[in-house]
Amino acid sequence: MSSESPISVRTAEDARRQLDSLLDELADLAEGASSPEEFWPELLSRLIFAASAQGAAIWQLGASRRLQPLYEQGFDKVYSAPQRDVAIDIDACSLEAALRKPKASAIVSGGESGGQTRLMLAVPLETVARTSALLVLYQPADLPAVTQNGQLRLLDAFGEIAVHFQERRLLADFAGAEQNWKNQLYFARDVHRELDVQRTCYRIANDGRLALDADRVSVAEWDGPAAYIQAISGIDVINRRAAVVRKLERLATAVAKQKQPIIFRGDRENLPPQIEDALVDYLEESPARLLIAVPLVREEEHEEEEEATAEGTLVGVMIVEQLEATEVERLLSRTRSLAETASIALDNAQRYEKLPLRGVMQFVGMVLAQFGWRKLSRTMRYVLPVLLVLLATWLIPARFEIDVRGQLQPEVERQLFAPLDGYVDEILVKHGQMVDAGEVVAKLRSPDLELKQTETAGLLAAAQSELDAVRVERTQNTRRDDDRRDNRSADRDQLSADEIRLTRRIANLQEQLLLLDKQQQSLTLTAPVAGQILSWDIDETLQARPVSRGDSLLKVAEVDGPWVLKLEAADRRTKHILDAQAATKQELPITFHLVSEPGVKHQAKLTEVSQVIDVGSETDEPAALLTASFDKTEIDFLRPGVSVSGRVDCGTRSLAYVWTHELWEAVRRRLFW
Structure with a gap:
């Protein structure tokens, strides 16, 4: 039926019969085993045809509790392309009021940005006393009130059929879930019957095929670097020389090393290369169109302090094959659920087989039973072993160790400190650079030291000039006449004293200049030992940085020692x-x-x-x-x-x-x- 053609009837009776026929056909479709992808588009198209509407849609509450269109028809007529997303968001808010109404109601929306208004006729779809969806019919806003009432009743009739379809789907899902749980319970009961690894694998393969309704299930046991096929459903004896078994073991080994389930539906684009090669090789022997390989991992019950892992212990791989790729998600969900039970059963069997002196312990249990161990009171059966264990712990020697923590360090490490107050003028090394003993690594400048050097040099020059003047004057006084020598004796004595004083002052200032020069030389930092620079971010932390005397600047270590x-x-x-x-x-x-x-x-x-x-x-x-x-x-x-x-x-x-x-x-x- 075309959704664009108007209902053409000659009489009201013909229209009623045609509508009843349409509803009956839709009711039969809801009673059948049709999927939502088949039913909802058919319902919407018939509704649009019956009501001569612009469009219709199924709105459903999403994860964010906001209404979203799940299925729609005619949205290209209802919403204009430039404002489509904005109009849908506005209608979602407008339709929330219809969820709380018991029957169909009319809502006028639209007109945003000068656009046309639209009439939405919405009926809530209530399932199990809970409304989570709406059936919405779109009509022009100028639809007469009489026509609106008629279409609301029509919408209620379609809503009843939609609710009936939802209830039948819900009952079918419940029935499928109940059967799935029964299958899982039977599977869990059977795979834990024995503690033999090979028999457990056979039960996982054969019972798993029945529980999953799959064509073939294979189980591989993980043993160190490779996986080995232990059971294939429908096969009593495994021929390890067969090509299909060898290729299946190669595929199981690749999946086990990845520790991630893989799904093959005919597309190999997203598979890792090592798995893709093994899968292509195996598919040459198998007609499967759907293959699911799930690692069997036993989750750890506790975590170690330093070596905790969330991956658990790998015990094997379960491979499920189907000749037709149908209901992939449901099969994958059930396979993962069965894999959890299978991993526990296989891990228990492996642990039991790995018990040391298992036969001896069974023999000891039989002997103790013969001597009346079971006849002892329950208290003695618990107290006596505890006493024996406590006695053994006091007699058994063990290594006594003390935990320590620390770091690896070169034995020879040297710190370079700032000899004076100043700032870092030049950095000549980088982090991790190897240097020789005596190599210049940094240069500092001290304005105070330079000021002292300048002042001392000035004082020395002044004292030298004054000494020269005293010596000149003393020489001139010596050349004068002897008659005047007695009168100048006091001046000569004073000049001699000044000369001695200035000579000593000059010597002191020269010593001060030598000390200041040594301090100036100390501002050039050299590596005390041959080694490696360990300081980090040297340029950022030291370049042009003011430093005080004694600040640690660089660290050098003999890494070769x-x-x-x-x-x-x-x-x-x-x-x-x-x-x-x-x-x-x-x-x-x-x-x-x-x-x-x-x-x-x-x-x-x-x-x-x-x-x-x-x-x-x-x-x-x-x-x-x-x-x-x-x-x-x-x-x-x-x-x-x-x-x-x-x-x-x-x-x-x-x-x-x-x-x-x-x-x-x-x-x-x-x-x-």
């Missing part, structure tokens, strides 16, 4: 280290690893323990500083200041003491502070 560990041990643990050192009279071994490389252990020797307790830089608690030596050739990532975590070996103690010494020390501090 020996390195040491600068560690910190908590003050409350220091006594254990000192006691162990006094008992062995040797350097205590230390096992440490870089924080950036957990699990890679290195060895060191404790060389020195500080005699002073200071505040630790790692924990802001009282701590003792330790120094340890190590072989730097064993560490690839050798950088000054790299954080390390280690343990000092303090000998052996009983297992109970190693486990509980912190608790006992806390109790003693609380009771005997």
Whole structure:
């Protein structure tokens, strides 16, 4: 039927019969097994035809609790292209009032930016006592009131059919969900029947195929670097030499290494290259058009302090195949749900098979049963093993280790300090640059020192001039007549005294100039040792920076020389280290690893323990500083200041003491502070 053709009837009776026929056909369509993608467009087109309307739409509440058009027809006639999005937002706000009304109602909207107004006839679609959608019919705003009333009744009739369709879809979804839960319960019950890995894999494959209604399900067990097929639904014995099995194992290994589920629907564009190659190779042996591969991962129940991971433990891979790519999302959802149960069952079976002395423990259980272990009271059956375990912990020796934290540092480090007040005039090195001993690294200027040099030089020149004048005058007095010598004796004595005074003053000023020159030379900073510049952002932090005497400016370290560990041990643990050192009279071994490389252990020797307790830089608690030596050739990532975590070996103690010494020390501090 065309949505643009008006209803053409000769009599009211013919129109009523035609409308009844249209509603009956639509009701039959709602009773059938049609999908929403088929039903809603058909309903909208028939509604537009029956009402000779401009358009119609299904509006539904979205995740943000705002109405949004889910299905629509005729929007190109209702909304003009330039203002389409704005008009739809305005209508969404206008239609919210219709959600709270029990029957169809009329709403006039539009007129924004000088546009035409439109009449919206909306009926709420209530399902399970909840209104979440509207059926909206669009008509011109000048539609007569009598015609509006008739079309509201027509809209109510179409709304009843739409509600009936929604209820049937909801019941079908509930029935499918109920059957899915039953299948999952049966699957969970069967896969946990036994603790044998191979039998568990067979149950996962065969029961999983029935639960998922799939064509084939395969299960691969993860064993180190590769996955091995243990079961394929419908096959009793696996022939590992078969090409399909070998290619399937290759695909399972690639998926396991990625630890991410993959979905193949005929398009391989979004697949990683290593998975794509294995998938293409396997599809040469399989006619599947839909393939879902899900890693079986057992989530960890607790997280370690330093090596926590959210990925869990990989135990296998489940591969589901379908000859037709239908209902992909539903199959994927059910596959993921079954994979969680399958991963737990397979992990339990693997753990059971890996138990050491499993047969011996079963034999011991049988022997204890023969000697009446089960006849003991329940209290004794719990108390006796606990007592035996406690006794064993006091007899079993264990390594007693103290945790320490610190950094890697070159053994020789030198700081360059500002010798005088002034400012940094020139920086000649950069961070990480290698320098030689005596190489100039920076130049400072001191205006006060330059002023003192100028003043002293001026005073020296003045004193020298005055001394020259005294010597000239004294020479002239010596050449005068002897008759007048007695009269000038007092002047000569004064000139001699002035000469001596000025000579001494000149000597003092010369010494001052020498000292000032040495201070001027000290403003040129040189590297005290050959090594590497460790200071960061030198240009930004030092260039033209005012400095005071004693300020630290640069750090130079001999990175090519020996390195040491600068560690910190908590003050409350220091006594254990000192006691162990006094008992062995040797350097205590230390096992440490870089924080950036957990699990890679290195060895060191404790060389020195500080005699002073200071505040630790790692924990802001009282701590003792330790120094340890190590072989730097064993560490690839050798950088000054790299954080390390280690343990000092303090000998052996009983297992109970190693486990509980912190608790006992806390109790003693609380009771005997």
